[in-house]
Amino acid sequence: xxxxxSLPLEYSTEExxxxxxxxxxxxxxxxxxxATLFASxxxxxxxxxxxxxxxxxxxxxxxxxxxxxxxxxxxxIGLGVHAMRIGNKKAMLSFFAITLLLGAxxxxxxxxxxxxxxxxxxxxxxxxxxxxxxxxxxxxxAHVTLxxxxxxxxxxxxxxxxxxxxxxxxxxxxxxxxxFLDVVWIFIFSFVYLKGMM
Amino acid sequence: xxxxxxxxxxxxxxxxxxxxxxxxxxxFLDMSFTAGMTVLxxxxxxxxxLQLVVFMHAGETDDKGSIYTNIFxxxxxxxxxxxxxxxxLVWDM
Amino acid sequence: MEFFERFxxxxxxxxIYASMVAIALTMVAIVAGLTYxxxxxxxxxxWLTTVDHKRIGIMYLISALLMLFRGGxxxxxxxxxxxxxxxxxxxAQHYNEIxxxxxxxxxxxxxMPFIIALMNFVVPLQIGARDVAFPRLNALSFWLxxxxxxxxxxSFVVGGSPDAGWTSYFPLAGxxxxxxxxxxxxxxxxxxxxxxTLMTGVNFLxxxxxxxxxxxxxxxxxxxxxxxxxxxxxxxxxxxxxxxLLAMGTxxxxxxxxxFTTTNGGMDMLxxxxxxxxxxxxxxxxxxxxxxxxxxxISTFARRNLYGYKSMVASMVLISLLSFLVWTxxxxxxxxxxxxNSIFSITTMAIAVPxxxxxxxxxxTLWKGKIEITTPMLYSLLFIPLFTxxxxxxxxxxxxxxxxxxxxTMFLVAHFHMVIIPGVVFAMLAGLTYWWPKMFGFMLNERxxxxxxxxxxxxxxxxxxxxxxxxxxxxARRMYTYSESTGxxxxxxxxxxxxxxxxxxxxxIAYNVYYSVRYSPRNISADPWDARSLEWATHSxxxxxxxxxxxxxxxxxxxxxAKKKGHELFKGEYEKIHMxxxxxxxxxxxxxxxxxxxxxxxxxWIPAIAATIGILACMAHRSFEKDHGRYISxxxxxxxxxxxxxxx
Numbered sequence: 053x054x055x056x057x058s059l060p061l062e063y064s065t066e067e068x069x070x071x072x073x074x075x076x077x078x079x080x081x082x083x084x085x086x087a088t089l090f091a092s093x094x095x096x097x098x099x100x101x102x103x104x105x106x107x108x109x110x111x112x113x114x115x116x117x118x119x120x121x122x123x124x125x126x127x128x129i130g131l132g133v134h135a136m137r138i139g140n141k142k143a144m145l146s147f148f149a150i151t152l153l154l155g156a157x158x159x160x161x162x163x164x165x166x167x168x169x170x171x172x173x174x175x176x177x178x179x180x181x182x183x184x185x186x187x188x189x190x191x192x193x194a195h196v197t198l199x200x201x202x203x204x205x206x207x208x209x210x211x212x213x214x215x216x217x218x219x220x221x222x223x224x225x226x227x228x229x230x231x232f233l234d235v236v237w238i239f240i241f242s243f244v245y246l247k248g249m250m
Numbered sequence: 251x252x253x254x255x256x257x258x259x260x261x262x263x264x265x266x267x268x269x270x271x272x273x274x275x276x277x278f279l280d281m282s283f284t285a286g287m288t289v290l291x292x293x294x295x296x297x298x299x300l301q302l303v304v305f306m307h308a309g310e311t312d313d314k315g316s317i318y319t320n321i322f323x324x325x326x327x328x329x330x331x332x333x334x335x336x337x338x339l340v341w342d343m
Numbered sequence: 344m345e346f347f348e349r350f351x352x353x354x355x356x357x358x359i360y361a362s363m364v365a366i367a368l369t370m371v372a373i374v375a376g377l378t379y380x381x382x383x384x385x386x387x388x389x390w391l392t393t394v395d396h397k398r399i400g401i402m403y404l405i406s407a408l409l410m411l412f413r414g415g416x417x418x419x420x421x422x423x424x425x426x427x428x429x430x431x432x433x434x435a436q437h438y439n440e441i442x443x444x445x446x447x448x449x450x451x452x453x454x455m456p457f458i459i460a461l462m463n464f465v466v467p468l469q470i471g472a473r474d475v476a477f478p479r480l481n482a483l484s485f486w487l488x489x490x491x492x493x494x495x496x497x498s499f500v501v502g503g504s505p506d507a508g509w510t511s512y513f514p515l516a517g518x519x520x521x522x523x524x525x526x527x528x529x530x531x532x533x534x535x536x537x538x539x540t541l542m543t544g545v546n547f548l549x550x551x552x553x554x555x556x557x558x559x560x561x562x563x564x565x566x567x568x569x570x571x572x573x574x575x576x577x578x579x580x581x582x583x584x585x586x587x588l589l590a591m592g593t594x595x596x597x598x599x600x601x602x603f604t605t606t607n608g609g610m611d612m613l614x615x616x617x618x619x620x621x622x623x624x625x626x627x628x629x630x631x632x633x634x635x636x637x638x639x640x641i642s643t644f645a646r647r648n649l650y651g652y653k654s655m656v657a658s659m660v661l662i663s664l665l666s667f668l669v670w671t672x673x674x675x676x677x678x679x680x681x682x683x684n685s686i687f688s689i690t691t692m693a694i695a696v697p698x699x700x701x702x703x704x705x706x707x708t709l710w711k712g713k714i715e716i717t718t719p720m721l722y723s724l725l726f727i728p729l730f731t732x733x734x735x736x737x738x739x740x741x742x743x744x745x746x747x748x749x750x751x752t753m754f755l756v757a758h759f760h761m762v763i764i765p766g767v768v769f770a771m772l773a774g775l776t777y778w779w780p781k782m783f784g785f786m787l788n789e790r791x792x793x794x795x796x797x798x799x800x801x802x803x804x805x806x807x808x809x810x811x812x813x814x815x816x817x818x819a820r821r822m823y824t825y826s827e828s829t830g831x832x833x834x835x836x837x838x839x840x841x842x843x844x845x846x847x848x849x850x851x852i853a854y855n856v857y858y859s860v861r862y863s864p865r866n867i868s869a870d871p872w873d874a875r876s877l878e879w880a881t882h883s884x885x886x887x888x889x890x891x892x893x894x895x896x897x898x899x900x901x902x903x904x905a906k907k908k909g910h911e912l913f914k915g916e917y918e919k920i921h922m923x924x925x926x927x928x929x930x931x932x933x934x935x936x937x938x939x940x941x942x943x944x945x946x947x948w949i950p951a952i953a954a955t956i957g958i959l960a961c962m963a964h965r966s967f968e969k970d971h972g973r974y975i976s977x978x979x980x981x982x983x984x985x986x987x988x989x990x991x
Contacts, residue, residue, distance in 0.1 A: 063311060070476045074549040076308075076317045077579060080324040081541060085583035087328030088620070091335040092591070092602070092613060099608030101601065112277060119270060127263040130305040134256055143254050176600055180608035183600040187591065201959070205966045222966075231305045235298045242273055242294040250276050250286045316552050327580050327667050331620055338616055338671055342680040 446509025570635025806841025
């Protein structure tokens with residue numbers, strides 16, 4: 053494996069560069085995945101049948117907590133990648149750990165939210181609106197959950213194997229994924245919640 | 251310690267918080283639907299662009315042409331799909 | 344016993360019992376054969392665990408050919424049922440199941456893998472690469488596709504086939520009107536195969552964008568590679584739509600949600616809408632690589648460089664964008680307003696323009712060329728007029744006002760078969776014949792090949808031209824029979840004769856393979872067609888590492904220049920070559936996906952959860968494993984090269 057030392061570790065081999073570009077392309081596909089969910093959401097948002105509408109069930113507090121937590125986690129993982137680039141493994145691991153903790157916090161609030169919806173009669177079977185609402189949120193939440201597992205695996209590997217071209221590459225790609233989830237959340241926050249409560 | 255908090259990223263974070271606060275105005279102020287949607291569209295897309303450039307380092311390698319084309323293409327098709335679907339199933343049904 | 348009742352066929356017939364026995368006997372024969380000839384180890388080491396793009400391509404090819412015969416058998420049954428009025432060969436339910444699986448199998452499990460087979464085999468060679476960007480992912484793509492295809496194929500003996508059409512429109516495909524597990528199979532089998540295809544898209548885009556030989560800029564890529572690049576752009580942006588759509592359909596069927604129901608706000612039209620948001624680009628995913636094959640074949644056998652390279656590229660890029668802008672033309676009659684229909688009529692007609700540019704480019708390539716009629720060329724020459732019939736009737740269908748007359752008649756069926764068979768199937772057969780010597784080191788027999796091409800070409804016309812007329816007379820598609828007084832009888836009988844002709848053609852292909860394996864000379868050169876692009880610059884069959892030395896390129900026809908203008912392709916010394924290791928995980932993971940899918944089809948939650956954990960475990964294994972590939976030493980390269988030089 054040829055290692056190019058003039059580049060940051062995560063770009064230092066051809067294989068690494070391929071993986072980063074490949075992941076960007078995958079994120080392009082993810083844009084379409086969420087766009088399809090949004091297209092369906094906007095189509096079905098007023099089709100509430102006998103169930104509640106968004107304005108009936110949305111609450112600003114949990115949504116605001118989720119947003120701030122996730123935006124902060126996006127910031128901390130950015131700092132983690134920065135720490136990785138200046139070779140500070142300890143700081144990097146701390147920032148990654150903080151990111152995952154914030155992610156877990158987000159997920160906790162989202163689970164609370166889902167339980168609450170089910171409790172007030174907005175389950176997934178209630179109407180077309182609740183089905184697409186919970187599917188859209190759930191798809192994002194499932195991404196976050198997978199991110200938590202993936203991030204844990206990466207922390208373990210960096211801890212054990214140190215910062216190598218391979219582990220740095222994985223960490224960087226994970227950060228792309230995490231930022232992307234943040235972008236998706238911004239759209240959910242704006243066009244599902246705020247638009248619904250406007 | 252300060253080398254762990256690069257200015258660009260801190261500013262980016264502050265700016266993203268400001269954008270969130272601006273978006274929240276549509277909840278706290280009594281706006282028309284058009285005004286509210288305009289605010290949301292602007293804050294959401296600026297926020298997305300911010301994440302892309304500041305945090306995701308989209309333009310840092312010689313693949314940036316491919317990366318930006320890919321994202322731009324994705325966004326265009328995403329918008330076509332969303333608005334096309336709305337046209338067919340909601341606005342013109 | 345109650346547990347097993349769910350696996351019973353809801354609507355059995357002697358033909359299905361006979362198939363069950365046939366399947367069981369085939370399985371026993373395969374297992375016995377492998378054991379008797381002691382081939383289990385060979386199968387595992389050389390095929391099931393391979394990450395070599397060439398072998399994966401060949402496995403795609405074998406699957407595609409098998410599925411061609413499965414889908415073809417369906418087609419013969421459909422046409423036989425319609426050959427005479429009031430026929431009792433099939434009942435309505437069987438007819439529904441057969442036209443549904445015919446569509447799914449032919450589009451998703453025949454045409455798609457055929458295209459991906461050629462992509463896999465040819466693209467890394469054409470760009471001078473050693474493999475694709477992510478060889479392991481490539482193996483996973485194949486096995487996911489394969490398991491998805493197998494899952495759908497067992498449906499007709501376990502639990503019942505889907506019967507709501509390949510478009511599976513709701514509410515018909517909902518639990519209310521489709522009670523059997525058939526539509527569950529549809530949702531989940533296609534989901535699994537679709538995930539594989541999406542990964543193929545990511546893989547090939549990365550490969551083509553980053554792994555081209557030195558000197559090969561984008562505008563110096565061979566046209567087939569260009570077509571694959573554009574196709575994979577479409578795959579990456581279209582397949583996620585299918586993923587979401589199928590997930591929502593699965594939820595409606597398994598978890599009683601209301602996405603597409605007619606109660607509680609559900610909207611069945613959303614299914615049709617999203618299906619075609621994916622479905623129309625899918626049509627271009629099929630046709631663009633076919634155009635790429637024709638471009639290669641026509642310029643090779645007209646002995647001229649391709650006319651209008653830049654306009655070819657521009658028209659493909661334009662088609663890729665337009666393909667996402669026309670989907671409404673599949674449901675002009677659904678009830679949306681005139682404004683929407685007008686917009687989509689215009690975009691639909693606009694897409695004929697870049698397609699027309701391509702047709703003229705091929706014609707101008709032929710103009711003044713020294714045309715040599717080989718089997719691949721014959722298919723290409725048959726394609727141009729036949730495809731034009733399909734294309735022009737497409738423009739007719741694209742006019743929304745007129746579409747109210749044609750919609751869901753046999754006219755439509757005739758149109759898309761006249762597009763897909765000359766467009767895609769001819770191209771795949773041309774490509775198969777063209778690249779066969781590169782794959783296997785001997786040629787397919789030309790005499791049998793040309794007979795086959797003529798039989799298939801004429802039979803296509805005989806089978807589908809009558810449908811244009813019966814369709815305009817009002818014969819609806821998907822109706823399992825008709826009365827004698829309609830007068831459709833003679834036209835349908837002609838179609839049946841054409842279908843038999845097509846079957847004869849496909850059997851001849853199988854015979855040609857058999858004949859050529861036995862009698863074709865093995866001492867052919869590495870470049871038997873006197874071709875123009877890089878894949879012909881290496882040996883036949885291709886060594887594992889493709890090129891001993893990475894080629895240097897400075898035009899879109901580097902190999903032709905090397906032959907005619909003295910351009911030096913291979914400069915420098917042998918070096919050790921880095922190659923990826925084989926892995927059984929993609930195969931294993933796909934097997935778990937099969938179990939996962941099967942469990943979901945029958946709502947068996949415990950095995951489904953167990954399989955989900957298994958899938959995650961495979962991913963975790965991949966994350967933690969250390970695999971840096973291996974090196975082929977210089978000595979080994981030298982040895983292989985001198986041996987192959989002797990052979991070819």
